[in-house]
Amino acid sequence: MRIVILGAGQAAASLAARLRAAGHAGPVTLIGSEPVAPYQRPPLSKDYLLGRMGLDRLMLRGADWWAAQGVTLRLGETATAIDRDARIVTTDRGSHAYDALVLTLGARPRRLPAGIGGHLPGVHVIRSLADIEALAPGLQPGRRLVVIGGGYIGLEAAAVARKLDLSVTLIEAAPRILGRVAAAETAGMIRDLHRSHRVTILEGTAIAGITGTDRATGVRLADGRDLPADLVVTGIGVTPETALAERSGLGIDNGIATDDRGRTSDPAIWAAGDCASIPWQGGRLRLESVGGAIDMAEAVADNILGADRAYAPRPWFWSDQFDAKLQIAGLGTGHDRIVTRPAEGPHGGSVWYYRGARLIAVDALNDARAYMIGKRLIEAGRSPDPAALVAAADLRALL
Structure with a gap:
């Protein structure tokens, strides 16, 4: 099976790695419009911009890894059209036939x-x-x-x-x-x-x-x-890269619309990462996060190879500003109650989001313990009483 990946970010790198780890031995071609191999984006606005991280550390995989895994990198090459009937991607440098095509095109800044x-x-x-x-x-x-x-x-x-x-x-x-x-x-x-x-x-x-x-x-x-x-x-937000998918007649809904397996309206075409939206609580969800890109890409890789498993998002995010770290677990959208706790150390604290009696998200500034415990509670579907949360001398007791 010939697999072509369009886009060269976190989702693309995670997808390629998962395909090989799962035993896929067929051709894998990764096509990216930038002239460099897949790299981390979060450090760009932090350590890389400060000069604390070099380009080698920014790379998600070394050049020797791509060669050893037999993944063909086509860098500085931009896809211009998808012939869905012939299953061919046309680029500004040629064409590539596929049996499965994955769109990991990311998003562009407004x-x-x-x-x-x-x-x-x-x-x-x-x-x-x-x-x-x-x-x-x-x-x-x-x-x-x-x-x-x-x-x-x-x-x-x-x-x-x-x-x-x-x-x-x-x-x-x-x-x-x-x-x-x-x-x-x-x-x-x-x-x-x-x-x-x-x-x-x-x-x-x-x-x-x-x-x-x-x-x-x-x-x-x-x-x-x-x-x-x-x-x-x-810094006024991003827009998912959907133009190629739109021209190809794929379904679009807050990004490239997929089912809960990551498959688009064309059964031979999949999508993952910032460009993709999935069914979520009666609507559609598009996660702009490293964790979401990795998890969805790995689910798509498994499903291309026949796993048929639903992608269940576990949202988490972080932001480093000055000497502070903000860590976020869950999605606070639709909350109707907030409770707060001071940080266990100096400077910061945690903000806990409830919808009814259900804990749905936590923001923790300089409070790694609150983040980790909140994340475990949310992923386990457990919701401590807000009053008990505020009163707890040690958050670990909530577990």
Whole structure:
């Protein structure tokens, strides 16, 4: 069986590894538009941008591993069409026949419109190695950075820039940072963390555009104020890469729609990772996380080889900012009650999300024990009484 993987990120690497570990001996071809082999993306906005991690450590697998496993890498090559009847992928460099095709195309960062200056040199996004190579030279001490977007990417970029001694202002159009992904209590801890490191945070603040002609010189706010900037980073979310799937007539619903096995509307085509959505609690779920990419890719690999097992997501995430680590287990969407606990060590705490009597998620800042216990409780389907959770002298008693 000839298996072709389109996309060269975490899901692609995990899928290829699982296929070989499960005994698939047939041809595996991995096609990626970037000129480098699959690498980790989370460190890009953290240790790699700070210069604490080299390119060799960023790589998910060494060159010798790909060769030893007999996985053909086609790098710097972009798929342009899928002939579903003939089962052929056409790229800008040729064509590849498949028996099973897996789309692990990831997501692309949203950009500001060109009409308000989003195209200007000096306006950056953070998603790829090329993005970091463009941004890093500008992160010089004393320069002024404006970050647009108060999600995790924007906050991580702000933290790195402050560590490098830039002056940083972060703008969030919504009433508060982390508005789509975390409770107000978690956002409050993160806000306090950033302000303690002299990041200026402007919430409920819309922008009118980027100022400058040949390059960005600042950000104009909707109220008419101008914020001078030597460079601008936008962290306003991502969009799943679905264009190729759409052109090929595959089902699209908050990403490339799959069943709970990872199969698309074409039985010979599968999808995994940030580009894919799965059935979830009466709707569809698309996870933008390393854990989700790995777990779904491994389930898809098993199912291509005949396992026929459902992919059961176990969401977990993390974010490193300054010397703090935020760890998240579960999904807090639809919660109707929050309880909090202080951290067992200094600085931080945990936020526990309930829907009715059910524990559905936990955010833990500098509190690894709360994260691990919360994760175990959620995955086991166990929900301690909120009052007992708050009163517990030792969280381990809840297990």
